[in-house]
Amino acid sequence: xxxxxxxxxxxxxxxxxxxxxxxxxxxxxxxxxxxxxxxxxxxxxxxxxxxxxxxxxxxxxxxxxxxxxxxxxxxxxxxxxxxxxxxxxxxxxxxxxxxxxxxxxxxxxxxxxxxxxxxxxxxxxxxxxxxxxxxxxxxxxxxxxxxxxxxxxxxxxxxxxxxxxxxxxxxxxxxxxxxxxxxxxxxxxxxxxxxxxxxxxxxxxxxxxxxxxxxxxxxxxxxxxxxxxxxxxxxxxxxxxxxxxxxxxxxxxxxxxxxxxxxxxxxxxxxxxxxxxxxxxxxxxxxxxxxxxxxxxxxxxxxxxxxxxxxxxxxxxxxxxxxxxxx
Numbered sequence: 091x092x093x094x095x096x097x098x099x100x101x102x103x104x105x106x107x108x109x110x111x112x113x114x115x116x117x118x119x120x121x122x123x124x125x126x127x128x129x130x131x132x133x134x135x136x137x138x139x140x141x142x143x144x145x146x147x148x149x150x151x152x153x154x155x156x157x158x159x160x161x162x163x164x165x166x167x168x169x170x171x172x173x174x175x176x177x178x179x180x181x182x183x184x185x186x187x188x189x190x191x192x193x194x195x196x197x198x199x200x201x202x203x204x205x206x207x208x209x210x211x212x213x214x215x216x217x218x219x220x221x222x223x224x225x226x227x228x229x230x231x232x233x234x235x236x237x238x239x240x241x242x243x244x245x246x247x248x249x250x251x252x253x254x255x256x257x258x259x260x261x262x263x264x265x266x267x268x269x270x271x272x273x274x275x276x277x278x279x280x281x282x283x284x285x286x287x288x289x290x291x292x293x294x295x296x297x298x299x300x301x302x303x304x305x306x307x308x309x310x311x312x313x314x315x316x317x318x319x320x321x322x323x324x325x326x327x328x329x330x331x332x333x334x335x336x337x338x339x340x341x342x343x344x345x346x347x348x349x350x351x352x353x354x355x356x357x358x359x360x361x362x363x364x365x366x367x368x369x370x371x372x373x374x375x376x377x378x379x380x381x382x383x384x385x386x387x388x389x390x391x392x393x394x395x396x397x398x399x400x401x402x403x404x405x406x407x408x409x410x411x412x413x414x415x416x417x
Contacts (some may be wrong), residue, residue: 093108093146093151098400105145120392120408127176130183131204132149137175139170143159143185144157144182150151163189166216168216172188172395174222183201184222185199186217216234219261220232220263220309225265228308232275233261239288241396252281253277254278256370260277263275266310268285271289283299291363299338304323306323311353316376328347328351330362330370345376351362355374358374363396363405367392389407398416
């Protein structure tokens with residue numbers, strides 16, 4: 091597994107760090123990695139699909155410590171390996187391994203950023219593909235079976251059963267903050283979209299709807315009082331959709347059906363990178379689907395999420411990383 095640091099303006103390599111892994115995807119999709127690195131306190135924290143959390147020195151890429159959740163916590167591989175991104179909370183980094191330590195639950199593990207030592211373990215649940223997030227100073231983690239709310243010290247405040255009745259299903263879209271105490275979680279396989287109130291150590295339902303915004307793997311984007319995301323299953327085709335946060339009603343659905351994609355919001359525009367390798371620039375308006383441009387920028391057949399900074403979109407397929415200046 092390789093982590094690289096590049097100059098943002100030129101793509102010139104700064105450093106590279108590599109370790110050997112024998113991970114093989116159970117479904118033959120690809121061999122990862124899945125998780126986005128976290129950067130804090132002079133460290134770059136990565137989490138590989140084989141279960142290895144690694145801290146690298148931000149300045150030179152040298153390994154500072156590693157923690158193998160597969161051996162230490164018996165973290166299961168699941169369908170597509172370990173995927174949730176590390177979450178930095180103070181001087182700790184939270185890893186959703188879905189494991190156990192002896193007979194004690196260790197679905198979530200807090201590691202000291204400086205040393206990699208375990209601060210606490212909590213949550214009796216398998217990992218999903220959604221990443222844990224901060225919710226008003228607490229931790230909100232959508233695991234395979236339940237949505238969990240914990241304080242920053244790892245004490246469980248509450249949980250809510252939330253998954254498909256199908257065994258071959260995943261929760262992959264990360265919970266989305268909607269202002270105040272409102273959060274949106276969404277998945278396919280009959281789970282649907284759930285608007286929740288997360289406050290005072292409780293999780294309460296505001297509304298729940300199926301066939302409104304069923305996100306197979308992409309996380310919705312909020313712009314104002316609307317959400318934008320790909321709705322539907324990858325196998326049968328997804329459509330870009332806009333819904334109203336207040337009641338979950340559908341504002342519009344794009345007619346173009348795709349295997350899927352991911353999206354970012356930049357100002358009043360959506361930057362959509364499809365699995366077919368196209369960049370769509372879409373106006374973020376609830377009035378109608380308004381695609382301003384469609385450009386082939388990558389090869390097809392990947393789900394890597396793009397990033398945007400200082401007027402430049404960074405995107406990658408299985409072979410190349412590109413930087414595209416946008417006006």
